[in-house]
Amino acid sequence: MSELEDSYRRVLRLLPASYRAERGEEMVAAFGESAGPDGAGDDAEEPRRPSWPEIASVAALGVRLRLGGVGAAPRSFAWGETVRLVAVLGLFFHAAVTFLYLGGALRLTAVPDGVPVEYARPYATPEPWWTAVATLSGAAWVVAAAALAAARVRLAKVLAVVALTAELGQVVSTLTDPWWWDSLRARAPLALLTIVPVIALLAGFHRDAPPVRWSRRPGVWALLGGGALLAAALGALASRINVHPWAWPWVDMPGVACTPLLLGGVAYLAVHGGAARSARTAEATPAAAAWPLALAILTAPVLCARLSVLRFDAPDAATHTMTLIGSAQCAALLLVGIALLILGARALPRPPASPMAARREDRETPAAGGRQRE
Amino acid sequence: MGKELTEPAFFVLTALIDEPRHGYGIMQEVERLSGGRVRLRVGTLYGVLDRLAAEDLVALDREEVWQGRLRRYYRITESGARALDADATRLAENARQAKVRLRERFGGSIGLSAEGGTA
Numbered sequence: 001m002s003e004l005e006d007s008y009r010r011v012l013r014l015l016p017a018s019y020r021a022e023r024g025e026e027m028v029a030a031f032g033e034s035a036g037p038d039g040a041g042d043d044a045e046e047p048r049r050p051s052w053p054e055i056a057s058v059a060a061l062g063v064r065l066r067l068g069g070v071g072a073a074p075r076s077f078a079w080g081e082t083v084r085l086v087a088v089l090g091l092f093f094h095a096a097v098t099f100l101y102l103g104g105a106l107r108l109t110a111v112p113d114g115v116p117v118e119y120a121r122p123y124a125t126p127e128p129w130w131t132a133v134a135t136l137s138g139a140a141w142v143v144a145a146a147a148l149a150a151a152r153v154r155l156a157k158v159l160a161v162v163a164l165t166a167e168l169g170q171v172v173s174t175l176t177d178p179w180w181w182d183s184l185r186a187r188a189p190l191a192l193l194t195i196v197p198v199i200a201l202l203a204g205f206h207r208d209a210p211p212v213r214w215s216r217r218p219g220v221w222a223l224l225g226g227g228a229l230l231a232a233a234l235g236a237l238a239s240r241i242n243v244h245p246w247a248w249p250w251v252d253m254p255g256v257a258c259t260p261l262l263l264g265g266v267a268y269l270a271v272h273g274g275a276a277r278s279a280r281t282a283e284a285t286p287a288a289a290a291w292p293l294a295l296a297i298l299t300a301p302v303l304c305a306r307l308s309v310l311r312f313d314a315p316d317a318a319t320h321t322m323t324l325i326g327s328a329q330c331a332a333l334l335l336v337g338i339a340l341l342i343l344g345a346r347a348l349p350r351p352p353a354s355p356m357a358a359r360r361e362d363r364e365t366p367a368a369g370g371r372q373r374e
Numbered sequence: 375m376g377k378e379l380t381e382p383a384f385f386v387l388t389a390l391i392d393e394p395r396h397g398y399g400i401m402q403e404v405e406r407l408s409g410g411r412v413r414l415r416v417g418t419l420y421g422v423l424d425r426l427a428a429e430d431l432v433a434l435d436r437e438e439v440w441q442g443r444l445r446r447y448y449r450i451t452e453s454g455a456r457a458l459d460a461d462a463t464r465l466a467e468n469a470r471q472a473k474v475r476l477r478e479r480f481g482g483s484i485g486l487s488a489e490g491g492t493a
Contacts, residue, residue: 058415071429
């Protein structure tokens, strides 16, 4: 039994250290008794390690503790809000990208300008299966974002996983290239733009997460529709400038992500940067930390995706221009990301002395009322 | 006004009515009360206990060391009993409504009528 308990102790490392210090022995005891000879556990088929459902229950507890929802300690709630914001921004970004490329493709179909239609897509690959996959994942992103806006979180998760599967399928498909290593090295970091928000969605919107309420505000759907139209219009516009090498680093996927992220990051820093200099205590709230931290987290996949396609050894002038602009984007992303990270870290509420104290201190906040039956 | 409890929370509170219980004791009792339908995993149980403790519905009763293992016993608090009572009343009312409607539609022998109707 001690080997099984040791194994369970290792599983408990998924929980925050402070929580483990308080609950660890008790959980090991409960697990040991449930798996023991007089226990009701039917885990005898896996005597050397806990069953997968046991491991999953600890992992889910770890996620809920770290990415707190309603009733969690302020610091853990701030991290929860951060991750949920990463998911929301990521989903709406991908939905907007769908409209962006749709706008570009429609315009090029209507007015070709001598530019191949494939240029309207993120990656010019002629295979018909690509079009099918891109259409499927584009539709999945749009409906997933709409589902999240309508508080249909489960549907949003399913569709986001569909889009993620399509994305990973494209990464795997690079292995069929004769120069697969180069393709994989350039393509795999791009997948981070999908992986990060999807994982954030799956992890952040757990059963303790506060219900999505902003969708009920008037004007939200008009705003989202307007955003979709704006994205399509920008796509149509971008397809016109897409013939210049200086434009390419702005219209591929990392470039499209880079622009709003830099604009949003700089705007946030401009508004809140000065105020935060003295602010460790006064402004340490979950909301003050979530925005800068979420934007900082999002700069990481965009930076990786951009870095992966930079070619410093390029002989031609066009690639040289693209590398120069791409490098400037990377430097800007890095600077803005670090500044946001510092700002967010300062705004994080202090860690509690003990988890029990945190929960007690938190009792005044509106508790988990109206939780839905699972 | 009682708040709606999740099913595991409902069973955990019910398991604590007669006496304080420790983690594994709660798991056993919940399984027994639910006729084997609800089998709490340890991670799930402690997530439920954390929420119930945060809402003051359960409290730590005592600690014991049994065969070298730490056992913490939890008891239901007064507000926990009130919340459970309110939720049980709500569920009973739901069940009563369903029973009344069924009786109105199918008469006394509900099971036979329903089966006869679909046969």
